[in-house]
Amino acid sequence: MSGPNTDYDPVEVSALDPAAIEAASEDALAAIAAATSLDQLKAVRISHQGERSPLALANREIGALPPSAKAEAGKRVGRARAGVAAAIAARQTELEAERDERILVEERVDVTVPATRRTPGARHPIELVTQRLADAFVGMGWEVAEGPELEAEWLNFDALNLGPDHPARQMQDTFFLDPVDSGLVLRTHTSPVQVRTMLEQEPPIYIVAPGKVFRTDDLDATHTPVFHQIECLAIDKGLTMAHLRGAIDAFVRIMFGEEIRTRVRCSYFPFTEPSMETDFVCFACHGAGAGDAGGQCRVCGGSGWIELGGSGMVNHKVLRACGIDPDVHSGFAFGLGIERALMLRHGVQGMHEMVEGDIRFSQQFGMEV
Amino acid sequence: MRAPLTWLAEYTDLAPGASGADVAASLVSVGLEEEDLHGGDLVGPLVVGRVLAFDEQKQKNGKTIRFCVVDVGPHGQMLTEGRAQEIVCGATNFAVGDLVVVVLPGAVLPGGFAISARKTYGQISNGMICSEAEIGLGSDHDGIIVLSRLLGPERAADLTPGDDAIALLGLAEETIEANVTPDRGYCFSVRGLAREYWHSQGSPAGGFRDPAAVTTPERNERGHEVRVEDAAPISAVPGCDRFVARVVRGIDATRPSPAWMRRRLTQMGMRPISLAVDVTNYVMFALGQPLHAYDLDTLSGPIVVRRARAGERLTTLDGVERVLDVEDLLITDAGQDILGVAGVMGGAASEVGSSTTDVLIEAAHFDPASIARSSRRHQLVSEASKRFERGVDPQVAPAAAQLAVELLTAHGGGEADDGVTDVDDTTSPAAYRLDVTQPGRIVGVDYPRERVVQILRDLGCEVTATGDERHVEVRAPSWRPDLVDGPDYAEEVARIEGYNTIPSITPTPTGGRGLTHAQKARRVVANALAGAGFTEVLTYPFVAEDLADRLMISAGDERRHAVRLANPLSDERPLLRTSVVSTLVDALRRNVSRGHRDVALFELGMVFRPGGPLDQAPIPSVLTRPSDEALRQVYAAVPAQPRRAGIVASGHIEHAGWWGPGRPADWSDMVVAVRSVAAALAVPVLVVGDHGHRPWHPGRCARVTLEDGTLVGHAGELHPKVLAALDLPARTVAAEIDIDVLIAASDRAVQALPFSTYPPALTDVALLVRSDVPAGEVEAALRAGAGDCLEAVALFDVYEGDRLEAGHRSLAYRLTFRAADRTLTTDEVNGFRDAAVAVAAQATGAVQR
Numbered sequence A: 001m002s003g004p005n006t007d008y009d010p011v012e013v014s015a016l017d018p019a020a021i022e023a024a025s026e027d028a029l030a031a032i033a034a035a036t037s038l039d040q041l042k043a044v045r046i047s048h049q050g051e052r053s054p055l056a057l058a059n060r061e062i063g064a065l066p067p068s069a070k071a072e073a074g075k076r077v078g079r080a081r082a083g084v085a086a087a088i089a090a091r092q093t094e095l096e097a098e099r100d101e102r103i104l105v106e107e108r109v110d111v112t113v114p115a116t117r118r119t120p121g122a123r124h125p126i127e128l129v130t131q132r133l134a135d136a137f138v139g140m141g142w143e144v145a146e147g148p149e150l151e152a153e154w155l156n157f158d159a160l161n162l163g164p165d166h167p168a169r170q171m172q173d174t175f176f177l178d179p180v181d182s183g184l185v186l187r188t189h190t191s192p193v194q195v196r197t198m199l200e201q202e203p204p205i206y207i208v209a210p211g212k213v214f215r216t217d218d219l220d221a222t223h224t225p226v227f228h229q230i231e232c233l234a235i236d237k238g239l240t241m242a243h244l245r246g247a248i249d250a251f252v253r254i255m256f257g258e259e260i261r262t263r264v265r266c267s268y269f270p271f272t273e274p275s276m277e278t279d280f281v282c283f284a285c286h287g288a289g290a291g292d293a294g295g296q297c298r299v300c301g302g303s304g305w306i307e308l309g310g311s312g313m314v315n316h317k318v319l320r321a322c323g324i325d326p327d328v329h330s331g332f333a334f335g336l337g338i339e340r341a342l343m344l345r346h347g348v349q350g351m352h353e354m355v356e357g358d359i360r361f362s363q364q365f366g367m368e369v
Numbered sequence B: 001m002r003a004p005l006t007w008l009a010e011y012t013d014l015a016p017g018a019s020g021a022d023v024a025a026s027l028v029s030v031g032l033e034e035e036d037l038h039g040g041d042l043v044g045p046l047v048v049g050r051v052l053a054f055d056e057q058k059q060k061n062g063k064t065i066r067f068c069v070v071d072v073g074p075h076g077q078m079l080t081e082g083r084a085q086e087i088v089c090g091a092t093n094f095a096v097g098d099l100v101v102v103v104l105p106g107a108v109l110p111g112g113f114a115i116s117a118r119k120t121y122g123q124i125s126n127g128m129i130c131s132e133a134e135i136g137l138g139s140d141h142d143g144i145i146v147l148s149r150l151l152g153p154e155r156a157a158d159l160t161p162g163d164d165a166i167a168l169l170g171l172a173e174e175t176i177e178a179n180v181t182p183d184r185g186y187c188f189s190v191r192g193l194a195r196e197y198w199h200s201q202g203s204p205a206g207g208f209r210d211p212a213a214v215t216t217p218e219r220n221e222r223g224h225e226v227r228v229e230d231a232a233p234i235s236a237v238p239g240c241d242r243f244v245a246r247v248v249r250g251i252d253a254t255r256p257s258p259a260w261m262r263r264r265l266t267q268m269g270m271r272p273i274s275l276a277v278d279v280t281n282y283v284m285f286a287l288g289q290p291l292h293a294y295d296l297d298t299l300s301g302p303i304v305v306r307r308a309r310a311g312e313r314l315t316t317l318d319g320v321e322r323v324l325d326v327e328d329l330l331i332t333d334a335g336q337d338i339l340g341v342a343g344v345m346g347g348a349a350s351e352v353g354s355s356t357t358d359v360l361i362e363a364a365h366f367d368p369a370s371i372a373r374s375s376r377r378h379q380l381v382s383e384a385s386k387r388f389e390r391g392v393d394p395q396v397a398p399a400a401a402q403l404a405v406e407l408l409t410a411h412g413g414g415e416a417d418d419g420v421t422d423v424d425d426t427t428s429p430a431a432y433r434l435d436v437t438q439p440g441r442i443v444g445v446d447y448p449r450e451r452v453v454q455i456l457r458d459l460g461c462e463v464t465a466t467g468d469e470r471h472v473e474v475r476a477p478s479w480r481p482d483l484v485d486g487p488d489y490a491e492e493v494a495r496i497e498g499y500n501t502i503p504s505i506t507p508t509p510t511g512g513r514g515l516t517h518a519q520k521a522r523r524v525v526a527n528a529l530a531g532a533g534f535t536e537v538l539t540y541p542f543v544a545e546d547l548a549d550r551l552m553i554s555a556g557d558e559r560r561h562a563v564r565l566a567n568p569l570s571d572e573r574p575l576l577r578t579s580v581v582s583t584l585v586d587a588l589r590r591n592v593s594r595g596h597r598d599v600a601l602f603e604l605g606m607v608f609r610p611g612g613p614l615d616q617a618p619i620p621s622v623l624t625r626p627s628d629e630a631l632r633q634v635y636a637a638v639p640a641q642p643r644r645a646g647i648v649a650s651g652h653i654e655h656a657g658w659w660g661p662g663r664p665a666d667w668s669d670m671v672v673a674v675r676s677v678a679a680a681l682a683v684p685v686l687v688v689g690d691h692g693h694r695p696w697h698p699g700r701c702a703r704v705t706l707e708d709g710t711l712v713g714h715a716g717e718l719h720p721k722v723l724a725a726l727d728l729p730a731r732t733v734a735a736e737i738d739i740d741v742l743i744a745a746s747d748r749a750v751q752a753l754p755f756s757t758y759p760p761a762l763t764d765v766a767l768l769v770r771s772d773v774p775a776g777e778v779e780a781a782l783r784a785g786a787g788d789c790l791e792a793v794a795l796f797d798v799y800e801g802d803r804l805e806a807g808h809r810s811l812a813y814r815l816t817f818r819a820a821d822r823t824l825t826t827d828e829v830n831g832f833r834d835a836a837v838a839v840a841a842q843a844t845g846a847v848q849r
């Protein structure tokens, strides 16, 4: 069609006609913009960037041009092709992003559908409260002591100044083992652990003794034949009732909050002298005695105070029975029922929930209280 | 112990305007806990009324109802409608003309019960005719109050309808009730409470008027003879060390007690009965001295106090015939006829009755331990026994007898004999040499010497100086037998100064060692099980006698050696558990019965393993530390109580859901649970089948041991017959783990093994074995033959089916090899594999497929 030696008129090479190149470029850009999927874009690329595309053909014609025209035509075609390539790349990125986005949308699930294959387990709150108290005391340098639940009468009663005529030693309170003269009982308090510790360890002694205890009460809202206590015992030189108050205050803060105040009054227990009873300010009404909805506070019954439990300086008779010289060492002891603490702190309504083993009860508490 | 404020005020000065709550609070400050407040919460109008007429009608519900017209004076309907009050009444114990107590609309009865006019049995009732119980006067619910009966005809004659009944009956008076601790027997009297209130006010001079400070006649030989013949004192303490007897003759026993006395008795919660009985009760409340009144005519000789003889019987006042014990202290007529169990309850025969004219008053002092034992032995708690048990002032008896004589003669006519019997073997308490700094050292507050001495004197102690400034001689008052040594006096000083002056000092131990390994390990076990989906519960350890049978536990198994309670709560469950699973199944059953179909539980607790008949635990003296040998015997008598973990599950362990079907709990979940507990403690365990261990399924029970063979526990499915016998769901699975064994095995520092960083080489092998060859044995053989480079053996497929020889199964294992120092070649790996298969073939008959 054209020969190298003929006069060259660029206008006559139709493929390199600026208007044609412009048109091819616009066609390509329009097609690229119109591509709505990566597949369409691929087709657009073949038809507008492929070997048989108008611009590729035009590019091939450049070689036929006279040298004077080559540069300008090459520039024009090159610009057009670069523009198309850039547009394709940009569209490619766009469409890929759209596709990625769409996949994420398509992969969406309903995360609210229940998906528990296995019901989680839980610890019993009695154990958790016990751990909480024990850990706090361990943190203060105390140790945790334990003893058997089936216990020698001597350790449960006699050594604690609960003589043979003490009312607690009657059958209506204590589980005795058969035969009754075996001298064995289900421990009625965790105090025999104190006795064992005092018998076997040299002072100073700072122990907390948590555990199961037994009384011959039928199960009702406030009684259970098997319940849990935690007791603290300290034996050292120079311990006073002031230290007893301090230890009790620490105890109350751990259970019911830093700001809780206590008040104390005189009481009587065979294993302590002097003996003390402690109340603490109701954590629910802060001593006001009023409930949220008016009326009396549900937790303290309107008095503003809650009874914590008994305590006192270890009776000299107990110290002597355990081989501790009361002229050298003194000590104090206090304790409380875990079930009651749980009822107070967690609003547990009654004993039934704590002893029946209904999974719903433990599962409310998880693994830490 | 109750005390009406007006009664307290006779003996001590109440703070001006003090309410019942104030008085109770003051008593709390000296250590007497508030029990209750009675009275004072009644709001009128409550008036005297006269029954003018009534119309009695039988109702459909069977009750007889009276529609009454009552003159209530210038109140109620008389004011608003000009006619007498119309009241519907359910009682029938009154007649027209009787004076009654009427509560009118607008009033509030004790307990916040507001009265309004309301329709009942078809008519408007404008108020109520009151019973004693309704207005807090007593406990009598049977019928309404008829004032001529309550107050006596003389006083009733002075009343006019419309009179204020609140003032008339003393209903505005408040009565406090304090809880008296066992060491303060003297507070079981108004005298004692008044004294304590006085202390709470700072013991102002002249502020306590002792009601026992009455003039009593000297004892003489003319009184009724009393002989104390206690041949068997308990712990060498004489059963009776004081016996005052006085006689009043010629009283009219039908005369009522004065209304003020009956009101006070009612306020004390005691029912007025007759003059003689009321007087003894009144004096007991006033002074704390229990009295007994005998009909003198029934006595034939001297009163003899002695112990019971074997086989003796007595019908007590409550109508119960009691077989007496040789430890019971008795009051007898001439040593023969039994008048009563001393200090506990009198006999029916010598009771003062309406025909009695001559009365003998007994005011005695008995050994607290003797009274306590008799009271418990006969399950008889009386006002008298309550006081004697806690200690009565042995020196108050003459005053109490004198007061009783005065009241009897004043209100019953009659005359006191001039004979005064007073057997007095009391001894004054020993003086205690008190270090005056001791209270301060015990309490942690510096009490000056003078303050200590002052407090003790206010309490009634005799305090005398000794040679040195630091010590004083203290003699406790007769009503305080509880004051014996330094700590006792320290408590007195502290409570009178106020416990709330004790500072709070946090003790500072010199440093503890934290939790023990066992304590930490038990938490790990519990947390591992909870983390694995099991919920912790706590069950009672009481089990039935036939439980071992129902669990199919064989004869001779040590789990049949259970401890027996002498006094179980229920005869159905007299034994203590020997395994945790045996009670844990109760919780499982309860959950299932409450509709929880999928239940997985665990419990950590003690089991009781006596291992044989119980030894008798000795009871050594408590005066000093028992010898090491004595203590060893005490400890040794306590049966072993190992700690166990029990695990049970039934229903689905994995739920069904949109992901597919659920998976029922099976034997393998239990084995896995035991393995994970062991793994949590880094203790290697071995698992073998156990066909003979009930309550487990003979073919689905794993026995888990330490590597040295020590038993750790059993895990698997429970025997179907056991499930049926215990009413448990089919396919219930369970495990029991001896936690103590695992903990002991874990109490060591785990030694780390080096591991290779060269790539692993995997090779699979399928072995055809007889179906009865346990996979555990095949694996053990593979491990034994594979050499040192074996890293892991995993059973990834078990196939039984048509394509195999009958009675055989195919076990497919993936073996992982890795060398410490190089990458293994294929040839090496194949060699190891072949060696492993060869050993398996030899040990188990396995054939490679």
Ligand SMILES: [Zn+2]
Pocket (backbone or CB within 6 Å): A282, A283, A284, A285, A286, A287, A288, A289, A290, A297, A298, A299, A300, A301, A302, A303, A304, A305
């Ligand atoms: Zn409150």
